[in-house]
Amino acid sequence: MPVIRVLPPALINQIAAGEVIERPSSVVKELVENSLDAGATRIEVDIEQGGARLIRVRDDGGGIVPDELPLAVASHATSKIASFDDLEHVASMGFRGEALASIASVSRFALSSRARGQDTAFRIEVDGGKVQEARPAQHPQGSSVEVRDLFYNVPARRKFLRAERTEFAHIDDLLKSLALARGGVEFRLSHNGRPTRVWKAARDERAALARVAEVMGEDFPAQSLRIEHAAAGLQLSGWVGLPTASRSQADSQYFYVNGRLVRDRVVAHAVRQAYADVLFHGRHPAFVLYLELDPAGVDVNVHPAKHEVRFREQRLVHDFLFRSLHEALAQTRAGQAPASSPAQPGEADPMPRPQPVASSSYATAPAQYTQSWPNPASQSRLALGVREEPLADYAALLGVSAAPVAVPSFAPVPLPESEDGEAPPLGFALAQLKSIYVLAENAHGLVLVDMHAAHERITYEKLKHARAASNLRSQLMLVPLNLAVSAKEAAAAEEHAEALAEWGLELSRSGPSTVVVRRIPALLEGADVGQLARDVLSELAQHGSSRRLQELENELLATMACHGSVRAGRRLSIPEMNALLREMEATERSGQCNHGRPTWTQLGMAELDKLFLRGR
Structure with missing residues (x-):
């Protein structure tokens, strides 16, 4: 048998480099994170040949005192942790202390630094793991790290590097993620001597x-x-x-x-x-x-x-x-715009800001397009009828025994009073296009609504609320189903048995790696019970909670909503179209249908003017 021996430091560092340094972007990540830990407010990254030839990272951080420069490139030497308790409360980006030593072992490496309060900077070089003596150098406060000829002494690793453009794209993506993480730091990136990115520090x-x-x-x-x-x-x-x-x-x-x-x-x-x-x-x-x-x-x-x-x-x-x-x-509702940020100075908000549910606050039209809007209170409060379904069918599917569930439809919606010159977010209906789209006018221009998609979402939300307000009926299986599962999943079935029973799924552990299914929700009759139970237990074992039952129920409710909604090709009256618009404004998630497709879109006056070359 081969004898057991202690590996030489250079080989240890190269093995560590294999774990940490996958490609040039890995080097940039370690160096920039060190700069952030040093308190830098400005970081410059210079790249040549996608990082294969040169990676240089310069910062204005706290710097390193001369006596500690050799330690900075030593394996597992760090200023970021000193005890096991520090390891339990890591607040810095780096903490292992192996990054610089690993990088230096597979490149021609140089570190220049001037510590805060020091008059002189010093530079230390490492070539293939061989550390040279530190010597004085010229450098402002902060540090610069140069990594040249990455993997020059590990040809097998160098062969795995991709094209220059590909490697630089990885570095660019990395800097983007770091720029998002640290908004108060300025980042600059250049490639082959040409500036490519500048992210100024964000102060507000x-x-x-x-x-x-x-x-x-x-x-x-x-x-x-x-x-x-x-x-x-x-x-x-x-x-x-x-x-x-x-x-x-x-x-x-x-x-x-x-x-x-x-x-x-x-x-x-x-x-x-x-x-x-x-x-x-x-x-x-x-x-x-x-x-x-x-x-x-x-x-x-x-x-x-x-x-x-x-x-x-x-x-x-x-x-x-x-x-x-x-x-x-x-909380997203049709007619509302996301409140991500205030408008730029001198720039009008393109859409009204989100209002609370059932709000009577309407956006005012721009002065140049102000008109006398009809009073909403004068609009007809007719209900928008849909294809009638037997109430008993809905009650049975929802697990409701006595009290019937209202058929999904447009109940009369009381419209709030408004003064002339105001309009609700989705405006008022003008016409119907091809019996598919509703055209409406609001304070900002033209609104187009896919009436089936919009009504489908409204109906779906009503069904979900009806389901939540009812007691779920479960169904006893004629023959209990025995399932072989993992020991972890069987334990999850035992631990969460009470919670599952509330959803109508009765599972009991029958052995170290087996469970028995005795009841299922009546709403899911016909589902693959074995697959359902396995999916639920897998999520419980992995995440401690599961929404698989609710998701399956929602899929069925979505199908019911689709069949119970007004169809394309149905002619609607103006009052019916207005009732649809008002329901959309009050319904959760009404900006998209049950399948994620948009239910409405806005064409502002500026867009319409551009189409017709107005103002030119």
Whole structure:
């Protein structure tokens, strides 16, 4: 057998580099995070040949005193933690102390630094792990790190580098994520001597939103909701994109935990569930979210590159994220614009700001287009009839025994009084186009509504409220179903048996890795009981909670709502169209249908004038 020996330091560092340094962007990440930990307010990143030839990071941070320069490039030497208790409360971006040593072992490395209060700067060089003696140099307060010829002494790793453009794109994406994390820091990025990015320090909310728009796209602020929520020692802030502004890929999702960008399955699951009722199939939401909590409540020491974290109260974090986002999305209503930021000086808001539910405050039309609007109170209060369904069928499906559930339809909606010159958010109906779209006029121009999609959402929300107000009826299975599951899932069935019973699903543990299903919700008759139980137990075992039953019920209610809504091709009267508009303004999530498609859109006067070349 080979003898056991202690590995030489150079080999140890190269092994560590294999874990931490995947590509040039990994080097940039470690160096910029060090600059942030040093208190830098300005960071410059210079790249040559995609980072293969040169990576230089300069900052104006606190710097390093001369005696500590050799320690800065030594393995597992750090100023960020000193005890096990520090490791339990990590508040810095870096803390392992192996990054510089690992980088220096696979490159030609140089570190120049001048500490705050020092008259002289010093420079230390490392070539393939061989540390040279520090010597005086010229440098302002702060530090500069130069990494040349990355992987020059590890040819196998160098062969895996991609094209120059690809590697630089990874660095660009990394700097974007760091710029979002630290709005008060100025970032500059150049490639092959040419400036490519400049993010000025954001000193207020408006500047912070401008930086978000630069990273996420200029349309994102107008298509997002501002989030501010705190509970149970957790604080969530940031911006979430509206369902109608979703993307085909999950490439615009930034989630930060105590300032650190992370990828976490608990977070991903909570976000996915929050959007489940409003997002089109196969689409992904865009968001920039910041979660702040006690550092002791999150373990950041679970991944060498610190991409992942582990929450100590996983279920608490999951439920907090889900409820915060779910409630924010529920407050979106047709005719309301997201209150992401105030308008720029001298610039009018393009849409009325969100108003509370059933608000009678209407936006005033711009002076040049002001007209005498009809008084809403004079509009007919006719109900919009839909295809009648037997009440008993709805009652049976919803599990209601005696009191019938109202058929989804437009009940008469009392319209608030308004003075001349005012209009509700979606305005008043003008006509119907091809028996599909409702055309309305509001203070800002033309409103177009997909009447089936809009009525489908309204009907769906009514059904959900009726379901929530009723007692769920369960159905006894003729033959109990025995299922083989994992031991963890069987334990979850035992732990959450009472909660599942409230949803009409009766599960009992019958062995170390088996469960028995005895009852299911009557609403889900005909469903694959085995798959349903496995899905629920899998979520309970992994996240401590499950919404699978509710999601399945909502899918059925959505189907009922689709069949119970006014169809395309149906001619509506003006009073019926106005009733539809008023219901949309008062219904949660009415900006999109049950499938995530938009229910309405606005064409402002500026857009219409542009179409007809008015003012030229």
